[in-house]
Amino acid sequence: MSKLDRALAALDSDRQGALDRLFDLLRLPSISTDPAHVPDCAAAAEWLAGQLREVGFEASVRPTAGHPMVVGKARAARPDAPHVLFYGHYDVQPVDPLELWKAEPFAPAVVEAEPGRSQIVARGAADDKGQLMTFVEACRALHADGGLPCHVTILFEGEEESGSSSLPAFLAANGKELKADLMLVCDTNMWDRDTPLITCMLRGLVLEEVIVKAASRDLHSGMFGGPAVNPIHVLARIVAGLHDDDGRVTLPGFYDGVPELPEEIKAQWAALDFNEAAFLGDVGLSVPAGEANYSVLEQIWARPTCDVNGIVGGYIGEGSKTVLPAQASAKFSFRLVGKQNPQSVIDAFREHVRKSLPEDCEAEFLSHGASPALSLPFRSEAILRASRALEAEWGRPPVLAASGGSIPIVGLFKRELKMDSLMVGFGLDDDRIHSPNEKYELSSFQKGARSWVRILTALAE
Amino acid sequence: MSKLDRALAALDSDRQGALDRLFDLLRLPSISTDPAHVPDCAAAAEWLAGQLREVGFEASVRPTAGHPMVVGKARAARPDAPHVLFYGHYDVQPVDPLELWKAEPFAPAVVEAEPGRSQIVARGAADDKGQLMTFVEACRALHADGGLPCHVTILFEGEEESGSSSLPAFLAANGKELKADLMLVCDTNMWDRDTPLITCMLRGLVLEEVIVKAASRDLHSGMFGGPAVNPIHVLARIVAGLHDDDGRVTLPGFYDGVPELPEEIKAQWAALDFNEAAFLGDVGLSVPAGEANYSVLEQIWARPTCDVNGIVGGYIGEGSKTVLPAQASAKFSFRLVGKQNPQSVIDAFREHVRKSLPEDCEAEFLSHGASPALSLPFRSEAILRASRALEAEWGRPPVLAASGGSIPIVGLFKRELKMDSLMVGFGLDDDRIHSPNEKYELSSFQKGARSWVRILTALAE
Missing domain, CATH: 3.30.70.360 (Alpha-Beta Plaits)
Structure with missing residues (x-):
């Protein structure tokens, strides 16, 4: 059994433990915009630092002018292994209107949405606690079996939902310590519940x-x-x-x-089950109003x-x-x-x-x-390796997508630390982030952790 | 001594009495937009009806859905005399911001603005109590000496400052009673303190x-x-x-x-001491932005x-x-x-x-x-007669002007009763109507009353 398979098996055999740990984090109401929750944010930071130490990281909670940062560092056994920086945020959105929640926002539960489809329901389940814990659980499984394949630095911030106001100064002061070959971000969505997606470009x-x-x-x-x-x-x-x-x-x-799109990407996008009429019809429109001669996806993602x-x-x-x-x-x-x-x-x-x-x-x-716009070239080594890893986990290649919107922190790291980002996330469009009854698919949580084990392994191969 | 001269002399000898009566009216805080002042509006209406009876009118206060109307009727001695309808409003604007008033808004006083220039200061002094009382005082002087030269109907409303909402229904129901040959309106301004003005056109x-x-x-x-x-x-x-x-x-x-302007009106306007640069400069502008090849006055009054x-x-x-x-x-x-x-x-x-x-x-x-736009033709009989009367009083011919703004009630009477309006008023641009420290020139009040004596006489000649 390869190290990869052993780590995947370890994840599968400790599903309940992983869920318990996520629930511990979800119980902390770390709402960054509300001064009443300053202690809860601090508690979430401390809890995460403790988790990282448990799985082999040297970790510390770093004060800022706002909520603290958590920084963790773990070295791979192989000194020449690639070095990645994983970014996530432990703060969550406010919960109002509270009356629209079917259960307490900070009392997480697994709910069966339909037969065979379970969801973790809580504020932050998807954005971003569930997502960041997929990476921590991957590290846990790899650590238990001889260490990580890559050098890994982790940065968790507590102000993403309130504008990341302390992040620029923190990066300026700690850039050298945080700088890595590649940044990994788990704060994006899949194409659908069965199809992984790498966000290769963000519009500026x-x-x-x-x-x-x-x-x-x-x-x-x-x-x-x-x-x-x-x-x-x-x-x-x-x-x-x-x-x-x-x-x-x-x-x-x-x-x-x-730039014009590479032909194979144009072809992949054209082949997606993206229904222009439904996409526009859903918001009361029928005719794409953007540049003539570009598809809706091209208009949003690449124009x-x-x-x-x-x-x-x-x-x-x-x-x-x-x-x-x-x-x-x-x-x-x-x-x-x-x-x-x-x-x-x-x-x-x-x-x-x-x-x-x-x-x-x-x-x-x-x-x-x-x-400016940000991108990892479609044919870059990081995307090719992550694509293979995701295909192995999900049984189909990931959509190499773009995002019409910006992700401010990705731009910030590019600007401050000159780092490109590999954006792989397991959220779904219907996760209700920022809204009542936020959820994260149990399959996203479990297969997300397995995906990171595969990606970290692939990046180091 | 002619009847005209006797009436003018009567006005001159009772200046204090006229001022006392105006002050009585100005003391009533008849703010039509404020429900707290409903009784004050009713009191103003009753007071005016009383005045009209005193000067020979058959007068009544007529209830409406809002504040009441005052209707007065007096017939000339000569049965074939022309019939005029005078319109005024007894309601006034709110007084806020109260702290900017130098004295109580409803405690009228005569203030000497500069040597030889006295002003009546109070809310409503100009708009429209002072103006409408010029006409009542003119009727008083003529009544005391054998009656009016014209048949006169008077309509005072109490909702001009709140949109004249009861007026359309009132005109529809009482049109036959109110209909006259010509409407007289005293709610406009002079060209300057020494130069009378007839407003001949209103933009629609x-x-x-x-x-x-x-x-x-x-x-x-x-x-x-x-x-x-x-x-x-x-x-x-x-x-x-x-x-x-x-x-x-x-x-x-x-x-x-x-229409294009008659050449003589174009010439009169061009000869006015109207300073385009000062007019625009006063509000931070320098270049007329309207239609090319028209003067600023033409752009405002006639385009x-x-x-x-x-x-x-x-x-x-x-x-x-x-x-x-x-x-x-x-x-x-x-x-x-x-x-x-x-x-x-x-x-x-x-x-x-x-x-x-x-x-x-x-x-x-x-x-x-x-x-639509409204106008009395520049060469109409009413304008010619009123012009001669005003020139006799002020020593110079009136400016035959237009107004860039509309006067809603003038349009309403045109629409409902098919009556044209002769608009002669004695306000000045600096009267601060609708603002703190509203004033009316004492000369406007006194010579205004004399002007109406002359106009009523001229219309009947």
Whole structure:
């Protein structure tokens, strides 16, 4: 029996123990946004450090300006083994509205959702306590049988749900200690309950706000309507000028660095049982509104966008008010892919705005963030090895997917520590994270731990 | 001594009595929007009915669903005299913020603003108690000397500041009784302290709201950004498409019925001491933004407009939120002139919106009102006679002006009773109506009453 098989067998024979440990963690109401739960967050950190020590890590709880970090380190027997950094977070979302929970959010239970399909129900079951414990349990099984195949550093934070505000400073101060060859993140979903998924690309995000200012105060449209420039009209022209009739963004240079998809990935995505009509129909739409000639999945996963997320100006109450407002503002977001440069996008956008301003108008710009797209190349060694490992566990190759949204911490590690991330998670789209009755499939928890045993082994082969 | 001269002399010799009577009215806090002041509004109505009886009117207080109306009727000695209906309102604006008043709002006083320039300070001093009492005092002087030169009906309402909500039903029920040859309204301003003004035209107003609806719920721009149609973009295109580069409204047929100004009026306006740079500079602007090739006064007084008065969609709080909103809405106002047809404007506007909607979007329309422009022809008999009367009083001819704003009740009387209005008022732009420390020039009050004596006399000649 290989070491791999022995570790998998160990996991299978201690399923109840693993569940008990997860339940211990789930019982701690570590809500990071609520000051009342500061001690619970600290308790969760201490509990995790204890777990890591139990499975062979040198572990410590590190104070921050907010909730503490947990750092654990374990070396592989082979000195030349690859070094991975695993990231997870022990904090959870608030539980309100509490009345919509069928059971206490911090009293975890296994519930049979349908015959043969059990789910762990509790706040944090999926996001992210259940997911991070898949990795800890994998380490436990490997540790019990002679140690880990990779050098492993673990970082658990307690502020992911409240903006990871202490993380940048912590990475800046402890980067050297945390730096590894590859980061592993278990905070994403599977394609479906039976199909694993590696998130290979994350779109970047540029967040800009523009306030167009005209008169020095709100004006009456009877008194000034005509000669007074209306900042809402100016803003509308700015917005209307951002796309052409084919849904392409008109900013000069916007598509610089946008790659075309490899043919085999395009083919894999096209072959997925993704139902465009159902996806759009579910939210009351029927026609993809993005760039012409791209599928919905391509538009979301692999194409850049420009959207207005909010606009406001003048009177917005009931009825009417004949006001010419002094200003109007809008919040814009750009989703970026490939090698699009966030600063170039900002520059082109602001130039577009300035060019659109008539006499007597000025624009104030607020930046709410800018991060490039992130990706592990589809043909990289890490993805190839993780793919083989996941296929061995689940009986089918993983979907090599992208995510239309960003995962802030992945960008942060890339920026601060120049580390790429391998994103493998076992959540499902219906896990109700951030909502009442959050759950995690028991199969995700159990096969997730087995998957990590296989991935760590594969990365070291 | 002519009857006219005797009436003017009577006004001059009873200035203190007139002021005392106005103060009695100003002491009643008849705030129509505040239910706590229902008895005060009733008291003001009773007080006015009493005044009218004192000066020879048959007067009554008429209940409505809201605050009561006061109706008074007095016949001229000459049976074939013209018949006028005078309109005023006895209700006043709320007084908050109270801390900005230098004295109690309902404790009227005469204050010397500068040597030789006295002002009546109180809530309602100008709007509209002081103005309406100029007419009552004129009737008093004429009544004391053999009666009025015109048949006079008076209507005072108590809900002008809260939307005149009972007036339409009252006019519908009592139209026959109220109908006269001409309506007189004293609720407007002079050109300056020494120059009278007749408001000959009022722009009409169409108020439309559009809600553009797309997805059935708000979407996450990471998850849906690209394929999901963004209603803010759709709305921006609708707004941007409403004007061409010369500031003209693009709706087909929009300018049907828009007249060019008579040359002599254009010349009078051009000769006014109206400082475009100061007018715009006062509110932080420098360049007229309306239709090319029209002066600022023409743009405000005699040209139609289209403006967005409010727009809102998506996230409008601090920072950013990557939401694709389910809907976005905007409030539009159209100022109309001449014979522009409000319904045609609405139809053209809605057609423009519908034409601009992409797949999966729909528009909901709300109408917040529609009224045509109103005017007394510049060369009409009423304006010629009133002009001569005002010139005799003030030593200079009145400005034959227009107003960029609408006066809802003038439209209502036109609609319900088919009556044109002669709008002569003695307010000034700096009277601070609706604001703390409202005032009315003592000269406006005194010469205003004299002006009405002259106008009533001139109309009957």
